[in-house]
Amino acid sequence: MRRMTARPENAHQARLLRLLRDNGSNSRAQMGDRVELSRSKLAVEVDRLLETGLVVADGLAPSRGGRRSHNIRLAPTLRFLGVDIGATSIDVAVTNAELEVLGHLNQPMDVREGPVAVFEQVLSMAAKLKASGLAEGFDGAGIGVPGPVRFPEGVPVAPPIMPGWDGFPVREALSQELGCPVMVDNDVNLMAMGEQHAGVARSVGDFLCIKIGTGIGCGIVVGGEVYRGTTGSAGDIGHIQVEPAGRACACGNRGCLEAHFSGAALAADAEQAAREGRSAVLASRLETAGRLTAEDVSAAAAAGDTVALELIREGGKRLGQVIAGLVSFFNPGLVVIGGGVTGLGHTLLASVRTQVYRQSLPLATGNLPIVLGELGPAAGAIGAARLISDHVFSPA
Amino acid sequence: MRRMTARPENAHQARLLRLLRDNGSNSRAQMGDRVELSRSKLAVEVDRLLETGLVVADGLAPSRGGRRSHNIRLAPTLRFLGVDIGATSIDVAVTNAELEVLGHLNQPMDVREGPVAVFEQVLSMAAKLKASGLAEGFDGAGIGVPGPVRFPEGVPVAPPIMPGWDGFPVREALSQELGCPVMVDNDVNLMAMGEQHAGVARSVGDFLCIKIGTGIGCGIVVGGEVYRGTTGSAGDIGHIQVEPAGRACACGNRGCLEAHFSGAALAADAEQAAREGRSAVLASRLETAGRLTAEDVSAAAAAGDTVALELIREGGKRLGQVIAGLVSFFNPGLVVIGGGVTGLGHTLLASVRTQVYRQSLPLATGNLPIVLGELGPAAGAIGAARLISDHVFSPA
DNA sequence: GAACTTTGTCCTGTAGATGGAAAAAGATGC
DNA sequence: GCATCTTTTTCCATCTACAGGACAAAGTTC
Structure with a gap:
């Protein structure tokens, strides 16, 4: 069940992973232009990332006037789960490592039914997405809830419209169930992150x-x-x-x-x-x-x-x-x-x-x-994927 | 006229200088406890700072159960000028490197008289403080003005209560006159920095x-x-x-x-x-x-x-x-x-x-x-000193 | 096909970090 | 007064990281 996703070993690698996430496939040479690392250092870090399997070679880039550079991209099998729990409905999306939405489900559900019922629903939706062949497993999941959250612990605090959720260990419970890292945040914050990553706020x-x-x-x-x-x-x-x-x-x-x-x-x-x-x-x-x-x-x-x-x-x-x-x-x-x-x-x-x-x-x-906003109902789920990708793409 | 103040060579040195500023005199051993640097590295950086003259040896610290450690402090001759230009009065203070106020002057003055008249006043107040033996020269000056500032350039923008100041190159002009680095900010921001450094907001x-x-x-x-x-x-x-x-x-x-x-x-x-x-x-x-x-x-x-x-x-x-x-x-x-x-x-x-x-x-x-607030009328001037000290205590 | 560009790899020199050993200086106990 | 234990500092040998140059590989242009 548990899927072991490699993590970057240092800040340089994290930086490179995020660059690839935000810009898609990239040649080694292009990356050299964007980070202030010597060619040799860059080559070493990229090679290490290739070894971990987080990134893969992806053919040759078009020539920029000389020898063609090798393309690099994030592993195409990486999958993030973005969950946006609203007051009256749940959005669940699967994304690849570049945070492109591969599949999206929406179900009406009253958040007041409590965390247990809601998570049952979320897990069944995630299972459905998995069953449709979009993912073999998840490398991380981001969860948005409609209320304030103690962010480091991933626990809702005194949420006015979510009776029964106060202090519920959302992060821990879902991490256990999904077998992958989980981060929890307020739904509004996630919407902001979504619009920042892929919407009007770039x-x-x-x-x-x-x-x-x-x-x-x-x-x-x-x-x-x-x-x-x-x-x-x-x-x-x-x-x-x-x-x-x-x-x-x-x-x-x-x-x-x-x-x-x-x-x-x-x-x-x-x-x-x-x-x-x-x-x-x-x-x-x-x-x-x-x-x-x-x-x-x-x-x-x-x-x-x-x-x-x-x-x-x-x-x-x-x-x-x-x-x-x-x-x-x-x-x-x-x-x-x-x-x-x-x-x-x-x-x-x-x-x-x-x-x-x-x-x-x-x-x-x-x-x-x-x-x-540019992303409509997907903003929250994309933001959730973004949140967890930031976590996964940071040194352990 | 111009006083050449040394600047730290790297982030470690900057870190150490700020530590000394915020905690006063410190033994080498104590500093080792507060920064995550190896003993040898710390010794090297401290020696270099001693060479530049930014810090000086300051006797021996009390024993903590073994050999007594050497005390280190910021050069006692360092002086910052904190200027708080209000709507109807001007505050000017001289501080040492630890941002303790050594002398403070206040004069009524209407900011609407324009930058030239105001700066004449500021310079004469600074000269008076110098003449009273508090400073031989200034290693930096922070200026607060009662209106919005384009911070990187140190230029007021469209200030409602300061006609005649819009676009006036405050930073450049004063840097020229005082012969030291100058930073300009909104007076309210400086008050916040003052209370943060020495007041209720620590x-x-x-x-x-x-x-x-x-x-x-x-x-x-x-x-x-x-x-x-x-x-x-x-x-x-x-x-x-x-x-x-x-x-x-x-x-x-x-x-x-x-x-x-x-x-x-x-x-x-x-x-x-x-x-x-x-x-x-x-x-x-x-x-x-x-x-x-x-x-x-x-x-x-x-x-x-x-x-x-x-x-x-x-x-x-x-x-x-x-x-x-x-x-x-x-x-x-x-x-x-x-x-x-x-x-x-x-x-x-x-x-x-x-x-x-x-x-x-x-x-x-x-x-x-x-x-x-805890600092009363001095908050702005202390904040101004803090602002420029942050600048001076950062790598060139 | 010659000359120039770009890219990737290899290698070496240098700066920085680490951690142990030992010396210096003091505290403590007998 | 002396031996022993702490703390601090210095010195040193070692290790790692990284920058930058040289060079080979791969393409483009004329």
């Missing part, structure tokens, strides 16, 4: 990644590294106050961002509008499905429903208010908005942008792109 | 340092390093909105924190209260001085004036609102409050604490100290 050092799902969270990247805060709860912006005497929130306060705008709040607002007869489109959808979700609002808006559009605009304004504050404080180079509500798309984006550009100072917003 | 990796002066700013420290943001304007929290339809602010928006609470806003509120006859204490002070400052409010509060107390409480609530948001987002291990208004002291602190603990989630506030 080449940006400092950025914010805002995920709007059942709740609202924010991934913070500082100098290319995820910032998690002192107790692992950094980015918990759902309970910032946007309305001094606003709606009551589950956290006990009033006027939290999440109470006014989030997947759950949006659905509740839409249901109310439908019941009050303010929107025919929403009312008919409510009749069909029995309840409304953020996707219904998104569809209604796409159909031109003014109430749905207004709900989105109003929410964007609220979100924009908070983002404006964060931008003033953090001065990021990019703001990414993603999560389940991305379907709200450009209506939301326009509303957020207006608010931010109006409320923040020019120096901070001068050249600040505010964009939607 | 041994805290991630913290916020909020400075309330004429305006309001926030120094952000991530993993022991100051975070400056993409364009150097991180921490600019003065224009975060606290009141949707609040007071008009100089920035063009409404309801900015700075418009409701800052040295300037507090003074204006106090004057109004005095004129309206709501406070006898403030009215009498206004008559005497012709105008009121934050210090007057502080004094009135100390005398038990209810209006002054209420102003402070109200301001603390506003500030607390913003801090609560920042705490949720950043999850710091400590919040330091400092600046000119520190005189408001515990009334302000209590009000801020109440608001933050009420509004942020327990996980983030659970063990979060919110305290006043």
Whole structure:
């Protein structure tokens, strides 16, 4: 069961592995250009990596005007498992060493059913992916959970929407079951890492990644590294106050961002509008499905429903208010908005942008792109794969 | 004129110099305990540092049960200049290599008089300190200015309260005049570095340092390093909105924190209260001085004036609102409050604490100290010295 | 096919790291 | 006062890592 994956012996080898992961196949000569190592040293380290089996030779590179160089790539049999546990569904993806998604499954599941039930599901999904011939075994797995995590131990701490998970040894349990290294992180942080690796945030050092799902969270990247805060709860912006005497929130306060705008709040607002007869489109959808979700609002808006559009605009304004504050404080180079509500798309984006550009100072917003995530639902799983690959591609 | 200060030749030497700076005199044996270098390597590097003159022998250490070790300390002739340019005054301090303040001068000066006039003043203050025998020359100078700075170049960018400074080559000009290396940073960042080096923030990796002066700013420290943001304007929290339809602010928006609470806003509120006859204490002070400052409010509060107390409480609530948001987002291990208004002291602190603990989630506030700065007006100058010492104590 | 480029391998000299031995300097116990 | 034990420092022989040059192999260009 247990699959022994070799680990790099030193920082140089780790560096080379990450280079190969991020740039795909590479010739020895090209790698020499990218790292400041002498040719001889580079050759030695590459040879050692070849011996361990982590990388393999991959034919000859095209000539750059002289002798052709040998190509090197990460072992094509390496497999990472990326798991994104959301509040209401689970995403599981298999990637190769370059973090390209080879297979992806999604299943609805309520996280409140507790860790045991959820992990049973996760393991069965992983088994299904394995059975379809995508992987013989996993060299590592990254797990995202919708709540704060004590990162070094991989244990959720006081997660508000995950009763029963507090202190559950996620990392240890899954490592045991899967027979490979496991790392656990907040789902929002993983989404940020996903967009950083393969999405809109490539080449940006400092950025914010805002995920709007059942709740609202924010991934913070500082100098290319995820910032998690002192107790692992950094980015918990759902309970910032946007309305001094606003709606009551589950956290006990009033006027939290999440109470006014989030997947759950949006659905509740839409249901109310439908019941009050303010929107025919929403009312008919409510009749069909029995309840409304953020996707219904998104569809209604796409159909031109003014109430749905207004709900989105109003929410964007609220979100924009908070983002404006964060931008003033953090001065990021990019703001990414993603999560389940991305379907709200450009209506939301326009509303957020207006608010931010109006409320923040020019120096901070001068050249600040505010964009939607590029990877959609895969962002979390890719980020999870990225997390564990960083771990596996570091000296033991 | 120019004073040639030696620079460490490699990272080991830099490490040792900083160790000596932060821990004062140290025996060779003690240093061996603190760095992971072999005895022989350590001896070689220390000998080289002795040769350069950056460190000197300093007698024998007390025995730890065997042969006594030789003490080593940074050259006692090393001098750093710490300059803190505020909106309305200039602080200049001379420190030794351990960043202990040997002499400190303060002069009122309006930063709006422009860089030329200000630097003339700074240079004359530096000359005065030199003349009093505290220094023969300077091995480096750190400069803090009340506005955003493009840090690598040491040039202010679009500073709102410093007309005439935009793009002025502060670093180059002062380096020329002083004949030593110079680094420039935002005054709030320097205050944070000061409190980190010698104040309440020792041994805290991630913290916020909020400075309330004429305006309001926030120094952000991530993993022991100051975070400056993409364009150097991180921490600019003065224009975060606290009141949707609040007071008009100089920035063009409404309801900015700075418009409701800052040295300037507090003074204006106090004057109004005095004129309206709501406070006898403030009215009498206004008559005497012709105008009121934050210090007057502080004094009135100390005398038990209810209006002054209420102003402070109200301001603390506003500030607390913003801090609560920042705490949720950043999850710091400590919040330091400092600046000119520190005189408001515990009334302000209590009000801020109440608001933050009420509004942020327990996980983030659970063990979060919110305290006043320890260094008072010297924090900026000490931070400035720290900044330049980091530079001088790094390989050329 | 000659001349030039690029790539990979081999080799050697040097700087740095390691760890033991021994000397220096002091503490402790009898 | 002397022998023994600690701690600190120096010295040295050894080992490893790495840079950089020389050279061979493989291609391109004219």
